[in-house]
Amino acid sequence: MEKCAVMDLGTNTFHLLIVEGTSNSFTEIVHEQQPVKLGEGGINRGFIQTAAYQRGIECMKRYSRLINDYGVNQIRCIATSALRNAANGQDFVNDVKKQTGISVEIIDGNAEAEYIYKGVRAGGGLSAQNTLIVDIGGGSVEFIICDDKEIKWKQSFEIGAARLMDSFHRHDPIPGDSITALNFYLDDTLTPLFGALKNYSVHSIIGSSGVFESYAAIIEADKGRSIDLKKTKYYEFDKAILLSVIERIVLSNHQQRLDNPNIIPVRVDMIVTASLLTRFIIEKIGVEEIAMSAHSLKEGVLADMMN
Numbered sequence: 207m208e209k210c211a212v213m214d215l216g217t218n219t220f221h222l223l224i225v226e227g228t229s230n231s232f233t234e235i236v237h238e239q240q241p242v243k244l245g246e247g248g249i250n251r252g253f254i255q256t257a258a259y260q261r262g263i264e265c266m267k268r269y270s271r272l273i274n275d276y277g278v279n280q281i282r283c284i285a286t287s288a289l290r291n292a293a294n295g296q297d298f299v300n301d302v303k304k305q306t307g308i309s310v311e312i313i314d315g316n317a318e319a320e321y322i323y324k325g326v327r328a329g330g331g332l333s334a335q336n337t338l339i340v341d342i343g344g345g346s347v348e349f350i351i352c353d354d355k356e357i358k359w360k361q362s363f364e365i366g367a368a369r370l371m372d373s374f375h376r377h378d379p380i381p382g383d384s385i386t387a388l389n390f391y392l393d394d395t396l397t398p399l400f401g402a403l404k405n406y407s408v409h410s411i412i413g414s415s416g417v418f419e420s421y422a423a424i425i426e427a428d429k430g431r432s433i434d435l436k437k438t439k440y441y442e443f444d445k446a447i448l449l450s451v452i453e454r455i456v457l458s459n460h461q462q463r464l465d466n467p468n469i470i471p472v473r474v475d476m477i478v479t480a481s482l483l484t485r486f487i488i489e490k491i492g493v494e495e496i497a498m499s500a501h502s503l504k505e506g507v508l509a510d511m512m513n
Contacts (some may be wrong), residue, residue: 209235210511211278213269215310217245217288217344217368218472220262221384222269223504224276228512236272237436240265244288245344245353245368246391254292265302270306282507284321285312287345287366303478315362319348321506322414323357328509329501331440336406340487341414341502342480346366348414351406359402365395367417370479378460380478385456388479392486403491410495411488416473418498422449423468441498446498448487453479 207226214221224236235292242262249254254262273281283302289295292313299310313321322341326332339350343451345366349426374388375378413421422441426433433441455463455477473480475506488496 208280208512209276209278210280210508211236211269211273211276211282212504212511213266213281213283213291213308214502215242215244215262215283215285216508217249217346217366218243218476219344219361219363220244220265220269221504222272223508224272224278225508231507232512234436235276238269238272238339240268240469243472248292248388249288249345249368252291252293254288254294254298259294259298262298263305266302266306270308274309281308282511283308283310284507285310286318286503287315287343287364288460290314291345291364293397314347315364316360318346318503319350319360319362320357321503321510322348323350323352323360323506324414325503325506325510326414326499327352327354328440328505329499331412331497331499335410336408337410337412338403338408338487338491338493339412340484341416341497342367342483344477347483349396350475351402353411358406361398361402362400363395365392365483367476367480367483369482371476375471375475375479377455378475381484385482388482389486392483400481400490408491408493410493410497411491413484413496413498415498415500415502417484419500420469420473420477421448421451421484422498427468435500439500441500443496443498445488445494445496449485452481452485457484476483505508 209226211224220240221240222238225232244258246258342350344367348362376386
């Protein structure tokens with residue numbers, strides 16, 4: 207039986223997914239994420255700091271051991287925003303190769319958006335109507351206007367939650383004037399997206415994993431339920447409830463977020479700017495249907511490999 211491993215080296219988190227089977231029917235053997243925080247202390251300065259660099263290398267050694275232990279046949283390792291923009295990104299790639307034998311592919315924002323689309327499509331939830339997929343990473347954010355057959359428009363913007371936090375979230379809770387400044391910045395930066403939305407009207411937004419999983423977990427916890435994100439591939443939000451959760455996150459302080467078991471530790475601070483970005487997009491576009499897909503880039507790479 208074919209075993210495939212996909213690694214997604216993000217700005218905050220390194221993911222490893224090992225599966226066995228075929229493209230139509232596979233079983234997850236390993237699904238791990240490590241809070242490497244590669245962008246910590248250097249995200250907007252284009253340099254991976256020593257401690258973050260070392261955490262990344264140690265994580266890759268662990269992933270290499272797991273891949274060997276499970277006798278994986280095929281491996282893809284994809285790196286995105288932090289590594290493509292860091293002056294020492296190529297050094298990191300070289301060190302990973304030297305110390306683990308794993309070849310890291312640094313991809314551009316276009317390829318990233320393409321894989322995210324393939325991942326979300328494989329997870330179900332797309333229809334014949336136009337949808338806007340939003341993938342909020344630590345380093346970049348991808349917007350994809352698409353239906354279940356094709357991508358109509360896509361663009362990657364280097365405005366991920368870690369970058370926005372570094373620029374706008376310096377006091378906690380985030381002050382009102384910082385929120386205003388952030389909204390002005392988004393209004394200006396996302397002009398190409400608004401131009402595209404004039405050409406393609408969308409009926410829904412699908413948030414690709416990440417912070418959208420936290421929203422779903424918080425909403426379900428408020429109802430006295432828990433959500434199994436390994437089993438929930440698609441989740442539909444009530445718009446009003448989602449916006450009220452976002453408001454709570456924006457008004458919260460660090461300790462309140464830390465005490466919330468539904469916010470994973472690596473996301474405790476970045477969830478504020480990610481939430482402000484989410485709210486900005488929802489209000490700007492004005493659609494009623496908003497959902498979360500648990501699938502993203504790594505599932506898109508996997509779909510590619512298995513086909």
